[in-house]
Amino acid sequence: MSELFSSPINITSLPFAVFVIVTFLLYYAFPRQQVLILLGASYLFYLTWDWRFVLVLLLVTVSNYLIAHRLEYPHRAKSNLAKRFLWLGLSLNLLPLFLFKYLDYLAWQLSRMLTLPAISLKIVLPIGLSFYILQGISYLLDVYQGQIAPSKRPTHFALYLAYFPKLVSGPIERARTFLPQLTEKCIVDNQALAQSLARIAVGLVRKLVIANAILASLPSSLFDSPAKFPAPDLIFWWIAFVFMIYNDFAGYTTLVRGVSGLFGIELSENFRQPFFASGALDLWNRWHISLSQWLRDYVFLPLSRFMLRRKPSGKFLPNIIIPPVVTLLVSGLWHGINPHFLLWGGLTGLALAIERLLSLKRPVVRAATAHLPRLSTALRHFAFIMLIALIIGPPFRLEVPETISFWSHLFLWGPATLLKVNKILSPLLAFLLSLSLDWGQYRTQDDVFFLQWPRWAQSLVFAFVILALFLATRAEVGAPFIYQEF
Amino acid sequence: MEITEIKEKLRTFICTELLNNPDYPLQDDEPIITSGLMDSFSLAQIGVFAEIEFSVYIPDADLTVDAMDTLNQIAMRIAREVNK
Structure with missing residues (x-):
């Protein structure tokens, strides 16, 4: 097991190609379990980078999933409670970003300003964190504004944040375009x-x-x-x-x-x-x-x-x-x-x-007619x-x-x-x-x-x-x- | 409210405030942003104009170039909120 995960799967590597092919075969062999297969593959992919990254992703997923259900109010009647939950949700997204991305640099700057020996907290930034945090924030804001309903399926929501092709560096997807694709029947023609x-x-x-x-x-x-x-x-x-x-x-x-x-x-x-x-x-x-x-x-x-x-x-x-x-x-x-x-x-x-x-x-002129660039x-x-x-x-x-x-x-x-x-x-x-x-x-x-x-x-x-x-x-x-x- | 009324108010606002040319003959299906007549920053102004003039809120996510490129598209989006 430890040998299998001895190095992260790089997206341009042969192990990634094998990983995609195996996932692809399983995906179409078990059409009723497609979301679960992609979710399992995504977490396995992330596990090859660092098991601690998986913990952070899981915590962000669970907190966003639970809090989103506290934000849904009909007719935009936003209670103070919903507002508090929104702030809680946003804070829980921003906290890991602050801890993993900014804290080390701020501590180092502070030690420099106070002319103390340089402090390095040696915090490792979980790969893809900045990308899936933005997805979590947009999900909460969209639910709060009544743009989308909170996801009723935890596995679908978990896949929205963890989907392995976009986990490392995006694209930063929106729940309103990503989640509906998981409920549609996926047919890939020639x-x-x-x-x-x-x-x-x-x-x-x-x-x-x-x-x-x-x-x-x-x-x-x-x-x-x-x-x-x-x-x-x-x-x-x-x-x-x-x-x-x-x-x-x-x-x-x-x-x-x-x-x-x-x-x-x-x-x-x-x-x-x-x-x-x-x-x-x-x-x-x-x-x-x-x-x-x-x-x-x-x-x-x-x-x-x-x-x-x-x-x-x-x-x-x-x-x-x-x-x-x-x-x-x-x-x-x-x-x-x-x-x-x-x-x-x-x-x-x-x-x-x-x-x-x-x-x-600039003077406004009649737009040119469409032509090839x-x-x-x-x-x-x-x-x-x-x-x-x-x-x-x-x-x-x-x-x-x-x-x-x-x-x-x-x-x-x-x-x-x-x-x-x-x-x-x-x-x-x-x-x-x-x-x-x-x-x-x-x-x-x-x-x-x-x-x-x-x-x-x-x-x-x-x-x-x-x-x-x-x-x-x-x-x-x-x-x-x-x-x-x- | 009729869509023609929404369209006329919008036409006046866009030509006067955004294009700085009240006499500009803006067509219903003329691309406003993709043609370079107006930049996409102006969509925020159209959003606030809809709030003030028609008392409707167009979500930020709907203020996109794809969805709001012509007078027809903008008027129909506002009409949908007005007639809710």
Whole structure:
């Protein structure tokens, strides 16, 4: 037993493939027990990471399930008791987040401020905690607001939080879209099967071929001490980092959406070609969509509406600035309590507010008729998004002093030291592959657009995928998904 | 309340307050957000306008671009709450 669980099941590993196949066979062999099979598989999957993580997940599941039943009141007649239960439920969700994610850092900061020896509580953050906590919070708020009824089936609710394809790094699902799928009969026909397998292939290519190729080339010294490098190095490798993190996370999401599709359960889209976004707000709507939508529904809209009720004017400056800045600060805090995440959140919120302010001055013209997106437009948008990434993005990865150093060195043009052809060739090919995939998806609005191609072309695509995966896995860059750290 | 009445009040509000152009010939089925006429932040204003003008509450989760992209969609969503 201990040997079996000696290492966690990584999503891009062979043990995960075996795990999915076994679960898949059991799932369709026992159609009456499908939820139980998925729940058992999910907890087994989590157990391979750490048995203590399972305890935390169980506690969060039980508390949310029980408290939700205390929140249901007809006709929105919310009693004080229901309100107290809501606060209790929210606190029980936020408490583990505080204990496991923030306490260690706060204790270390406190010891530094008091000039005491550095304190490290050595608290291990349970994988996926930040993701399933948000799902628990949205469930309680939706029940409280009468949007959904509390789940009457404990196993269904437990699966909503623990479902293994999304447990590690999302997508952050909503109960109102996830739970109904568990009561429907899951039929996976040939088309759905092809779509799922194609998504798995795209996900693997994004992670193992594109993201890992860039990761292998990224010079770590550049992020440790950006002051040592001139602007051309900083610009190229920062863009490489942005491509890497995008393909890493989008690859993960596409892969798990494919895996979930094998069980007839549709998971939310998390990325919609963010590099072709038309501006900061459009980028926010296309990047980590399930988190953006969560923040929009539970932070931005309530705050924005609260402020508008007090002063119902869309042109009143605080109404424009405060909601996006607060929302993105919460986003920064969700990623981590370190000041650089807060700086990143604050700057992103400010960019959204500035864009909104500018849009108020823009003359309103008749909307253009629908047409296929043009390559020139996509490239123009891409250049603009890379500029935004260079201005706003650095504090996402760099500590505050390094961020400041990075920005100041963007104005320092000198001969590049890290742009030798042999160093940049692999990242450049990865950029090209990533953008080609994005362009196909953007143009067709279909994440597996190549399934519409003739058979011979599809065969070529899959031959390329197999060859690329074979070569990429031989390179042995076994990096974990970045977002599982959150 | 008739849907045409809701639609006209909404049309005036959107053109005057959100598009800054009271003379804009906004069509019933014209995409307002996906076409770039208005950004999705404005949905909060539409939510509060529905509260003030029609005394109905549209849940935050329903204020999405997919569900509220045209005058018809917004008016029908408000009418559903008004006629509850």
